[in-house]
Amino acid sequence: MKHPSHLHGFAIRCITARGFALPTLMVMLALASIATLLAMRNLWVNDQLLNAEADQLRALHKAEAAMPVALADIMGSATNSDGTNNLRHTAGNTTQTHAFFPTSMSEYDLLRQRLGTLTSPCSAGICTPHTLDPKAMKAGYWKTQTASAMPVSAADTPYGDNTAWYWVEVFPQDGANAATATARPPFAYRITALAHGVMPGSATVLQAVWAKHSNTSLTGQWHSWHVLHD
Numbered sequence: 508m509k510h511p512s513h514l515h516g517f518a519i520r521c522i523t524a525r526g527f528a529l530p531t532l533m534v535m536l537a538l539a540s541i542a543t544l545l546a547m548r549n550l551w552v553n554d555q556l557l558n559a560e561a562d563q564l565r566a567l568h569k570a571e572a573a574m575p576v577a578l579a580d581i582m583g584s585a586t587n588s589d590g591t592n593n594l595r596h597t598a599g600n601t602t603q604t605h606a607f608f609p610t611s612m613s614e615y616d617l618l619r620q621r622l623g624t625l626t627s628p629c630s631a632g633i634c635t636p637h638t639l640d641p642k643a644m645k646a647g648y649w650k651t652q653t654a655s656a657m658p659v660s661a662a663d664t665p666y667g668d669n670t671a672w673y674w675v676e677v678f679p680q681d682g683a684n685a686a687t688a689t690a691r692p693p694f695a696y697r698i699t700a701l702a703h704g705v706m707p708g709s710a711t712v713l714q715a716v717w718a719k720h721s722n723t724s725l726t727g728q729w730h731s732w733h734v735l736h737d
Contacts, residue, residue: 562704566711569671569702576663577673577698606630632657634676646712646735649701671702692719
């Protein structure tokens with residue numbers, strides 16, 4: 508039979524062990540909770556990054572889709588399917604003020620006169636910049652110019668109206684000759700497409716240069732293709 512003092516010491520050790528077990532358990536639970544919170548935060552951050560990347564790709568694809576729409580606009584006919592004049596390809600008379608794609612230097616001069624009365628060198632997505640403005644190589648410049656852009660309709664993009672726009676800058680090419688089958692085309696075109704993503708403030712600005720193979724050719728070549736940044 509154990510001595511009462513031995514029993515008393517055993518009881519103290521049991522109570523002490525229990526006293527240390529509860530704080531230890533609480534510390535372990537706290538550490539587990541912190542680890543869980545950190546894991547959830549990492550998952551949230553990764554989810555946000557993935558959403559931002561997906562939205563950026565969506566805006567890029569939308570801007571790329573606007574490029575052939577702009578090219579079709581450049582290559583359009585002077586006559587609509589119903590027989591009426593296509594003002595996008597008809598200079599009209601001196602009383603008219605609409606922007607159009609010129610086919611000669613005289614028409615180009617007329618277009619510059621019309622656009623010269625505006626605060627912007629662009630109207631309805633057609634531009635005649637006087638010089639290679641460095642600002643036109645910045646995405647922020649085009650983001651503030653949507654009023655002078657050509658909007659891409661919902662029929663040409665699955666993302667709806669007012670989500671993509673384009674501008675076509677018309678540049679004369681030095682040494683352009685009279686309109687013959689082998690003559691150098693008189694103009695090169697720099698196309699800039701702006702597309703908004705789904706997330707607030709998300710946008711991509713894509714810019715490319717295109718020119719016909721020859722003056723009378725219906726085909727051409729892309730000479731550059733890059734995303735603009737600020």
